[in-house]
Each structure stands twice: as C-alpha cells, then as structure tokens.
Amino acid sequence: MPESENLVEVRGLKKWFPVQKSFIERLVTRQRQFVHAVDGIDIDIRRGEVFGLAGESGSGKTTTGRLILRLEEPTDGNIVFDGVNLASLSKEEMRRMRKRMQVIFQDPLASMNPRMKTGDAIGHSLVIFDEARGEEKRRRVLEMMERVGLTPAHVLYNKYPHQLSGGQRQRAVIARALILHPDLIVADEPIAMADVSVRALLLDLMLQLKQDFNLTYLFITHDLATAKYICDRIAIMYLGRIVEMGRLTDVYRHALHPYTQALLAAVPVPDPRFRRTAAMPRGEIPNPINPPTGCRFHPRCPAAQEECTKVEPELREVQKDHFVACHHDTM
Amino acid sequence: MNERVLEISNLRIDYPTRAGIVRAVDDVSLTVYSGEVLGLVGESGCGKSTLGMAILRLLRPPGKIVGGKIIFDGQNLLELSEEEMRRLRGARISTVFQDPMTCLNPLQRISDHFLETIRTHGSQDKHEARRLAAQLIDRLGIRAERLDDYPHQFSGGMRQRVMIGLALALNADLIIADEPTTSLDVIVEAQFLDLLRDLQQQFKLTIILITHNIGVVAELADRVAVMYAGKLVELAEALPLFDTPLHPYTRGLLSSVPNISLTEDRLQIMSGSPPDLINPPPGCRFHPRCPRAMERCRVEEPLFKEVELGHWTACWLYEK
Numbered sequence: 001m002p003e004s005e006n007l008v009e010v011r012g013l014k015k016w017f018p019v020q021k022s023f024i025e026r027l028v029t030r031q032r033q034f035v036h037a038v039d040g041i042d043i044d045i046r047r048g049e050v051f052g053l054a055g056e057s058g059s060g061k062t063t064t065g066r067l068i069l070r071l072e073e074p075t076d077g078n079i080v081f082d083g084v085n086l087a088s089l090s091k092e093e094m095r096r097m098r099k100r101m102q103v104i105f106q107d108p109l110a111s112m113n114p115r116m117k118t119g120d121a122i123g124h125s126l127v128i129f130d131e132a133r134g135e136e137k138r139r140r141v142l143e144m145m146e147r148v149g150l151t152p153a154h155v156l157y158n159k160y161p162h163q164l165s166g167g168q169r170q171r172a173v174i175a176r177a178l179i180l181h182p183d184l185i186v187a188d189e190p191i192a193m194a195d196v197s198v199r200a201l202l203l204d205l206m207l208q209l210k211q212d213f214n215l216t217y218l219f220i221t222h223d224l225a226t227a228k229y230i231c232d233r234i235a236i237m238y239l240g241r242i243v244e245m246g247r248l249t250d251v252y253r254h255a256l257h258p259y260t261q262a263l264l265a266a267v268p269v270p271d272p273r274f275r276r277t278a279a280m281p282r283g284e285i286p287n288p289i290n291p292p293t294g295c296r297f298h299p300r301c302p303a304a305q306e307e308c309t310k311v312e313p314e315l316r317e318v319q320k321d322h323f324v325a326c327h328h329d330t331m
Numbered sequence: 332m333n334e335r336v337l338e339i340s341n342l343r344i345d346y347p348t349r350a351g352i353v354r355a356v357d358d359v360s361l362t363v364y365s366g367e368v369l370g371l372v373g374e375s376g377c378g379k380s381t382l383g384m385a386i387l388r389l390l391r392p393p394g395k396i397v398g399g400k401i402i403f404d405g406q407n408l409l410e411l412s413e414e415e416m417r418r419l420r421g422a423r424i425s426t427v428f429q430d431p432m433t434c435l436n437p438l439q440r441i442s443d444h445f446l447e448t449i450r451t452h453g454s455q456d457k458h459e460a461r462r463l464a465a466q467l468i469d470r471l472g473i474r475a476e477r478l479d480d481y482p483h484q485f486s487g488g489m490r491q492r493v494m495i496g497l498a499l500a501l502n503a504d505l506i507i508a509d510e511p512t513t514s515l516d517v518i519v520e521a522q523f524l525d526l527l528r529d530l531q532q533q534f535k536l537t538i539i540l541i542t543h544n545i546g547v548v549a550e551l552a553d554r555v556a557v558m559y560a561g562k563l564v565e566l567a568e569a570l571p572l573f574d575t576p577l578h579p580y581t582r583g584l585l586s587s588v589p590n591i592s593l594t595e596d597r598l599q600i601m602s603g604s605p606p607d608l609i610n611p612p613p614g615c616r617f618h619p620r621c622p623r624a625m626e627r628c629r630v631e632e633p634l635f636k637e638v639e640l641g642h643w644t645a646c647w648l649y650e651k
C-alpha cells in the first residue's frame with residue numbers, strides 16, 4: 001500500500017471533561033455537565049510539514065495535542081497515525097507507537113526532573129525503551145546535545161536543570177524529544193517562556209532539526225505572529241471547534257472567518273506608525289460548558305444573522321486547501 | 332516640553348541573596364513628563380518591575396534601594412516616611428499589575444471599590460459618587476448592572492479595565508502599569524489597549540508602561556526606554572527609537588520581534604542570552620553578545636549620553 005501523504009488523520013475528535021461538582025450540587029441538578037474542550041474536529045497533518053494550531057486560551061489546543069499523543073482518551077472520534085488507528089492498539093503496541101511521537105511543553109523547568117542531570121534526562125527514554133545504556137547512551141546523548149547546540153556538551157551533561165539558562169533548558173527538552181528519532185513532535189507553546197532575543201534562535205533551531213531528522217510538527221501557539229515564521233498550514237480553533245484551516249499564507253492574506261480576521265487584526269504590531277483600524281468583537285470567549293447554539297462565535301460576530309444563531313456551520317473547503325466554518329458567502 | 336512628573340536619578344537597587352548581590356537596577360536616570368506614556372521595555376529579569384516597584388517603595392524583600400533619588404512633585408520619595416508614602420500611593424500614584432486580583436478586594440463589590448475611591452479622594456455625596464461610578468464604568472465598556480458583581484465574577488480583561496477606571500477615579504498624577512496585558516488574550520488585549528489609548532488622550536494621563544511586548548509599546552508609548560541587565564541602554568521618542576535604534580541591543584531586539592504585518596519570513600537572530608546579574612560582564616554588559624563589540628567595550632563601561640536631540644544611549648560606538 002502506498003504511503004499516505006498524511007502522517008496524522010483526525011476525524012470527529014471530541015473530548016468532554018465532566019464538570020466537578022460538590023455533592024450537594026449534584027443532588028440539586030441531576031444533569032451532568034461537561035466542558036466541551038474539543039468538540040468534533042477533523043485535521044490532517046501531512047508528512048514533513050509544520051501544522052499550526054492557534055486560538056485563544058481555553059479553545060482546546062492543548063487538549064487536541066494530548067489526544068493525538070493519546071495522553072488523553074477521546075470521548076469520541078478517531079486518530080490514525082501513519083495508517084494505524086490508535087484506538088485499535090493494545091497497551092503494549094501503543095507504548096511502542098509512542099516512541100514515534102514526542103512532546104515539547106511550554107515550561108521546560110516544570111517538565112524536567114530537578115534531580116536528574118541534564119544528560120541523563122535527555123537519555124532517559126533510551127533506557128526506558130531499552131535502546132541504549134551506559135557508554136552507548138552517553139555517546140548518543142552527547143551527539144544529540146551537539147545537534148541542538150547544548151554545548152560544551154560534556155560540561156552541560158552533568159548540570160542539573162536549575163543550573164541551565166532558559167534557552168539551554170528549552171534545548172535540553174528538544175534534545176530529549178528527539179533522542180528516539182520520532183516522526184511527530186507536538187510542540188505546545190514551545191517558545192512562549194523564552195526571552196524575546198532567544199525565541200528567534202529556538203524557532204530557527206526547530207526548523208533546522210525538522211530538516212535534519214525528517215520531522216513533522218504540530219505547533220501549538222496562541223501567538224499568530226510567531227506562527228507566521230514556522231507554520232506551513234494552520235488551523236484556528238474557537239471553543240473546541242476549528243473555524244478556519246489552510247495554508248498559512250492563504251489564511252493570513254485572505255482570512256475568511258470573522259474570528260480569524262479579528263485575531264489577526266488584534267496582534268500588536270511592533271511599529272509605532274501602525275494603527276489598528278478593525279473594530280474588535282464584543283466581549284470575551286463564553287463558557288465552554290454551554291457553548292452558544294448555532295455558530296459558537298455568533299454572540300460576538302459583527303456579521304451574525306438569524307441562521308448563525310441556529311445552525312452550526314460545517315467546515316467546508318471553499319478554495320483549494322482553504323477551509324472555513326461560516327454561513328456567510330465569504331468568497 | 333511638558334512639566335516633569337517624576338525624576339529618577341542614579342537609582343541603584345540590590346537584592347542581596349545567598350548566591351551574591353543581584354544588581355537589578357544599576358545607575359538608572361529617567362524623567363517622566365506630564366501627559367506622556369513612557370514605555371519601559373526589556374527582557375525578562377532586566378529590572379523593569381524592580382524599577383517600577385521602587386517608585387512606589389514597594390520592593391519585595393530582600394530588595395533595597397542603595398543609591399540615587401526619586402523626585403516626585405518636588406520631594407525625594409526615598410526620604411518620605413512610610414506613612415507619607417502610603418498616602419501618596421493611595422492618592423497620587425496608581426498601579427495596574429499583570430494580576431489585578433492582587434489589588435482588588437475579593438470581598439468587596441466592584442461598585443464599592445469605585446465608591447470608596449471616589450469618596451476618599453473626591454469627597455462627593457453618596458448619590459453623586461454613585462452617579463460618577465456608573466459613568467466611569469460605562470466609559471470602561473462594562474454594563475452598569477455588573478457594578479454589583481464581585482471581582483471574581485469579572486473576567487481578566489474586565490478586571491484590568493476596572494484597574495484603569497480606579498486610577499481615573501483617583502485622578503492620579505502617575506500610573507505605573509506593569510505588564511497590564513500580559514495575561515490577556517489578544518482580542519481582549521486589543522480591546523484594552525484601544526480603551527487605554529482613548530482614556531489616555533482624553534484625560535492626558537501620565538503612564539509608565541512596563542512590558543516585554545514590543546508591539547504593545549509601539550501601540551501606546553510616546554517615548555521608549557530600553558533596559559538590559561539592570562541598565563538603561565537607550566531612550567528616545569517612539570518613532571526614532573523604532574526607525575533608527577542606536578544601541579546594538581535595541582537593534583537586535585527590534586529585529587527579532589515577530590511582526591505579523593511584514594512579508595519577510597525570517598527573524599534576525601541574536602546570539603547568546605541575557606547575563607546573570609550577580610556577576611554581570613565587565614565593561615558594557617551587552618558586549619559578549621554584541622556584533623559590534625570593540626576592545627574598549629570589554630573593559631570600560633559606556634556612559635548614558637544624549638547622542639542626538641532627545642535620543643540617549645549608552646554605547647561606545649557613538650563616542651566622538
């Protein structure tokens with residue numbers, strides 16, 4: 001069978017978290033309530049691309065990433081990784097599959113064991129997956145440290161996370177994610193905590209490593225300006241749904257969904273001559289427990305009409321590889 | 332130029348820690364003029380918040396002001412008693428922090444916050460105060476019926492607007508806003524910045540805007556001060572600072588900021604990372620990362636000088 005163009009295919013993916021209630025509350029309201037964190041999304045991530053997932057806080061980006069890595073059980077829907085439906089795998093098969101997908105989190109310090117030396121932390125999964133130990137492990141770790149610019153590697157190998165600078169820590173986390181040569185990296189706000197002057201460096205490094213190791217990235221960010229420098233395609237999330245998706249250049253130049261347009265217009269521009277002219281949508285993101293009926297954006301949408309309050313728009317392809325979920329004749 | 336609201340000269344602030352003395356602010360001089368927004372930018376840990384908190388004399392321990400002066404309304408704040416300072420903070424210098432919950436009383440309704448502020452500082456009668464509060468809230472874009480909510484019922488963006496509203500009610504001479512939009516999502520941030528700009532222009536507010544977000548500074552600031560490792564490295568009006576930055580750090584910083592509206596698809600890369608403030612590099616603190624460092628930069632510290640009219644920098648490149 002020929003290899004599919006897609007490394008990851010997500011269909012109808014949902015994650016509803018039950019709302020924790022006190023005993024009394026449960027007696028009073030019988031009905032269980034759910035946070036609709038991810039509420040029916042379809043995504044294809046192509047081999048070798050950087051697929052961006054953007055949206056405001058609480059829109060469901062991290063949950064989507066965790067679902068794809070199977071760190072979270074979906075409420076509904078399927079994830080196919082390299083032709084294999086992850087739901088069909090046994091625990092052991094899933095464990096082996098997980099070697100091929102790694103994650104980089106926002107806060108490198110929080111994701112590193114404070115009592116483990118940097119080199120050992122980077123090589124930890126080599127030991128866990130029984131790939132290398134002792135001298136062999138050390139050799140592979142040092143090599144990876146060189147590749148991500150954690151130098152002098154033999155010195156930094158023995159340092160603890162708190163002895164590294166922010167930029168070095170983030171490199172260590174990247175090295176740790178790469179040590180098993182995965183196919184997919186889920187990078188959840190990987191540079192959000194880094195110093196401004198170090199961010200460009202990390203972005204560049206991530207792109208270089210993608211080349212070197214034939215990686216595919218799911219790049220999660222709330223910062224559309226950063227996404228511009230790394231993503232090939234991008235999906236915009238709002239309250240658990242994808243409202244727009246396509247090649248980054250298409251989405252940025254001809255945003256079709258009013259929410260995407262607002263998000264793009266809201267990004268502060270580092271130029272004092274620039275003045276934002278677009279009016280911002282009213283209010284803030286509503287509660288994901290009872291998302292609005294119809295189009296979830298309709299209460300804030302400047303162009304909302306009757307239909308938008310009743311019927312939830314489907315994500316449809318309106319131009320080649322450019323999808324939007326909006327009732328308006330956006331073309 | 333306008334009247335001077337605040338004059339900081341040769342300010343030094345240390346945090347003595349077990350690992351050594353952190354020189355968080357080192358010989359900083361800065362003037363703030365009435366009716367201006369002065370942006371204070373720099374990367375994490377360069378001393379922005381320390382400088383802001385020092386003006387209020389609210390440094391977190393073990394922070395200590397070890398030198399310099401802060402002149403506000405003709406008096407050196409560093410010589411005031413704790414009691415005098417407390418009155419000043421409540422009445423003439425206002426703050427907006429990243430987390431507004433630190434300043435709002437969780438047990439008090441939003442309306443009570445306004446009423447208390449208005450009545451303490453404006454001495455209006457109850458009805459008049461209530462009317463004023465409603466007017467203010469409306470100006471902030473918050474519906475009047477929400478006045479009786481408690482702070483936790485407000486979203487982050489609404490709380491930030493309340494903080495600005497309270498500063499207005501106070502009619503403060505100076506507002507120190509430390510990362511006011513950092514915890515807000517972009518759309519809410521844009522709403523807040525739009526509101527802040529309107530109010531600033533209408534009421535001629537004087538604001539020190541502390542942020543690491545260059546975009547936010549570009550939107551609001553009339554003048555911009557750039558800090559690096561506890562030092563002021565550049566100060567100018569916004570346009571010349573963005574158009575013709577002098578200090579190599581400012582240049583690097585500005586060209587490494589992602590800009591959504593430009594077409595180029597690569598960012599400039601600055602090598603290295605900010606130094607440790609316990610043992611900062613000798614000479615110019617930026618020299619280990621500076622693409623134009625000369626021999627002199629490694630040993631001798633450059634003075635902060637006015638290189639062009641109103642455009643200051645601390646860099647040996649501009650030594651005549």
Ligand SMILES: Nc1ncnc2c1ncn2[C@@H]1O[C@H](COP(=O)(O)OP(=O)(O)OP(=O)(O)O)[C@@H](O)[C@H]1O
Pocket residue numbers: 017018035036037038055056057058059060061062063064222288
């Ligand atoms: N384990 C959980 N239990 C209950 N609710 C959760 C859980 N994890 C996430 N949520 C909720 O699901 C929604 C989506 O959260 P998620 O973290 O995926 O958003 P996000 O887009 O990553 O936001 P951010 O930009 O703040 O990281 C939020 O309303 C969040 O509160």
Ligand SMILES: Nc1ncnc2c1ncn2[C@@H]1O[C@H](COP(=O)(O)OP(=O)(O)OP(=O)(O)O)[C@@H](O)[C@H]1O
Pocket residue numbers: 346348353355373374375376377378379380381382391392393394543608
């Ligand atoms: N209470 C403290 N004890 C010891 N050191 C401190 C303390 N507070 C701040 N510092 C140090 O002082 C320096 C300046 O800190 P400050 O918080 O002023 O920086 P900042 O520019 O506001 O950074 P950020 O952008 O992260 O808010 C830093 O190196 C910091 O580690």
Ligand SMILES: [Mg+2]
Pocket residue numbers: 061062063188
């Ligand atoms: Mg997240």
Ligand SMILES: [Mg+2]
Pocket residue numbers: 379380381
């Ligand atoms: Mg700060």
